[in-house]
Amino acid sequence: MFGLDMGGVGPEVLLYGLPLAFLAGFIDAVAGGGGTISLPALFFMGLSPVQAVATNKLLAIFGSATSTYQYWRGGHLDRDLLLRTVPLALIGSALGAYLVRFVDPDSFRALVGVVILAVGALVIANKRFGLESTYPGLTARTLALALPGVLVIGIYDGFLGPGTGTFLMLLFALTGMNLVSSSGNARAVNFATNLGALGLFLAAGNIVWWLGLSMGLANALGARTGAKMAMLKGSGFVKVIYAVIVVVVALVMFRG
Template sequence: MPLEQVLMLLVAAAGAGWVDAVVGGGGLLQLPALMMAGVAPVEAMATNKFSSVFGTASAAVTYTRTTKVDRPVALPAAGLAVLSAALGASAAAAISAEVLRPLVMVILLGVAAFVTLRPAMGAVARPQLRTRARVTVAVLTAGVAIAFYDGIMGPGTGTFLIIAFTALLGLDFVSASASAKIINTGTNIGALLFFGWHGHVLWVLGLGMAACNIAGAQAGARMAIRRGTGFVRIVLLCVVAAMVSRLAWQQFG
């Protein structure tokens, strides 16, 4: 692979790490970059997961040092996510992305409308929403449904996790993002186990991208913690708009 393409991938990995650490959606940068460099789709997905797992895990560590993480939800959901994402990755070949893209676009547009029309959502914690039933629903939604989707397709996983935690448990956006990183680490590990077992990961390229992803993730996590929920909300809306545009271009372009 030419040096300029490698440098492009390293820059994309750093940017993806930053976006993933704040609201998720770093695959929006890494996957297209890998495919533009001539990497086959399955190998691109696999290498993206390998790079992302390091950045997401490093962001999770940074968040847990300074931000309250919902461990009763995040830890069991992360355990479920490893298995669910692996199952999703194994089912990816049997489920057409052409079918999933319109559904994901509709969900993302709903997320954008929900966050826009409810400006107070995620601004402050609302612990009064938390009940045992809601905790159970949050664990299953994050650890099974969203994790399975991450294994199949991926874009928007971190965003979906943040919205689930904010809407179901009343977490503020920074705490929701911190909790999401733990589960997203689990989804990346699960999908990576499947892809790695089947020999789809470009290990050497992935290691270089992983180092840049960690650097971007550290910068993103620290910025989100420093600037607070308003900053996370703005970035979330920008990333949702970018993901919808990207998916629409793939579907109709």
């Protein structure tokens, strides 16, 4: 399964691949959007589109698992809520992957770019949004927001993908969580959707293993650093990074 296939690239690509994977892990652990760094790096190395996407899922598993663990240790995950939302995220991502066969996702890129910019503007304009926790726990309102929200975002992740973690952060913040806890719970859900997608790529044999594993370790180190920084610096720090990532993701969507 692992083989010796180099994917058409040599080990010299790690000179820039490892630092970029670390940065992607750091950014993703704080505010999502790490794929906007790691995926273009894999394309630049010369991987085919399917190899790049599949290998990116492998390295992202390392980062999302690491950051999820760090946020869990810090007490920022709502286990009961995750037990209800993760299955919906998996169902949604599978449905999105199915729907992409019938609808061209490129036609939605500009729309998603506009939506994520509008979301970012609302978060930034409301100076207190996400800075303090008003999370009431597993109430009817929380479930009414989180369950359909995660399902829809899961569909988006399977259908298109960029900005999934950023949208999840906003969703959890709307339930009353501060941005640190929102980021932690978003990472946990995103880990589940990454794992589901990875299973499909494993069956298809599209992963460049040596590259995904080596960059995955760098991604995990970046994620560990980012999660610790977010918990240390607090929601104000996360909000600044979130604002930057919103702009980056929107630009990626507009450019296609």
